[in-house]
Amino acid sequence: MTDQLREIGGRLAALREIEGLSRETLAAKCDIPPEQLEEYERGERDFSFSFLYNAAVALGVDVVDLMSGESPRLSGCCLTRAGEGYAIDRREAYSYKHLAFTFRNKLAEPFMVTVNPKDEPDVPEQHAHAGQEFILMVDGLLRLYMGELTYDLAPGDSVYFDASIPHAMRALDGKPARFLAVVLHKGS
Numbered sequence: 075m076t077d078q079l080r081e082i083g084g085r086l087a088a089l090r091e092i093e094g095l096s097r098e099t100l101a102a103k104c105d106i107p108p109e110q111l112e113e114y115e116r117g118e119r120d121f122s123f124s125f126l127y128n129a130a131v132a133l134g135v136d137v138v139d140l141m142s143g144e145s146p147r148l149s150g151c152c153l154t155r156a157g158e159g160y161a162i163d164r165r166e167a168y169s170y171k172h173l174a175f176t177f178r179n180k181l182a183e184p185f186m187v188t189v190n191p192k193d194e195p196d197v198p199e200q201h202a203h204a205g206q207e208f209i210l211m212v213d214g215l216l217r218l219y220m221g222e223l224t225y226d227l228a229p230g231d232s233v234y235f236d237a238s239i240p241h242a243m244r245a246l247d248g249k250p251a252r253f254l255a256v257v258l259h260k261g262s
Contacts, residue, residue, distance in 0.1 A: 080117030082126075085143050087115040089133045103132040105202065123162065123170060124201030127183070127257065131204055137162065137183065138175045152177040159186060167192040167245070183257040189216060191245040200240035206258045207237040214251035217244045227253070 090100050101111040104125060113119035130137045138160055152174045159171030162185075173184040197219055209218070210232045218225045218233060219242045225233060226246065235241070237257065245251040 076117070079120060081143065082121065082141060083115045083117035085140060086129060086133075089135060089140070090115075093133055095132075100129065100132055104128040122199075122201045123168065124203040126162075127203045131259065136175070136180075138172060149176050149178065168243075181259060183259075185255045185257070186212075187243075187253055187255050189214075189243050189245045189251045189253075191248045191250065198242040198244055200242040202240045203237050203257070204259070205237050206234065207241075208232065208234045208254075208256040208258070210254045212252045212254060214249050215246035216251035216253060217246055219243070227251075 090097070095103075097111050097115075098108045101108040104111065105128070106125065110119065114121060114125070126137055126140055130140045133140070141162055142160075154171075154173045159173045160175040162170040162172060167190050169188040169190070171186040173186060174180055174182075200219055200221070209227070211227045211229050213229060216227045218227060220235060220239050221241075227233065243251070
């Protein structure tokens with residue numbers, strides 16, 4: 075258990091209590107068992123991005139608020155220079171850069187995502203979250219797992235899907251894969 079996991083877990087528990095939600099209610103909103111939420115809140119379990127996104131939506135906060143504990147100065151415009159963005163690195167093989175982290179009242183969450191090659195089981199663990207998602211490949215080759223289906227994506231390819239369908243990604247050919255992901259909030 076790392077200090078960062080404990081800090082995020084503590085923020086998660088505090089926000090849940092501020093919102094007056096029971097552990098069971100928040101767990102149901104995030105589609106996980108209450109015992110798993112308890113492990114997250116104690117900092118005993120690493121977070122998937124899908125869980126963090128679902129929890130942020132359920133708690134009415136931005137993912138960045140949950141991750142950092144600080145609300146960035148919000149604005150009506152957010153310029154993000156090439157290679158920049160708010161870094162969210164939650165999994166060894168995935169690196170996220172939030173591209174609109176200071177924009178207020180977002181209808182969508184844009185991320186530049188890099189998936190690094192990693193030896194994994196045949197099908198990586200799949201996660202789901204609320205809303206819809208659009209992916210546009212920038213570099214490398216990526217396999218997108220959607221339940222029982224797989225799609226191999228190359229630069230220029232795009233896919234739009236219901237993010238409540240469990241999904242995962244894997245970089246192919248031993249090289250990183252980079253793509254623009256835009257997560258649209260439910261009801262946007």
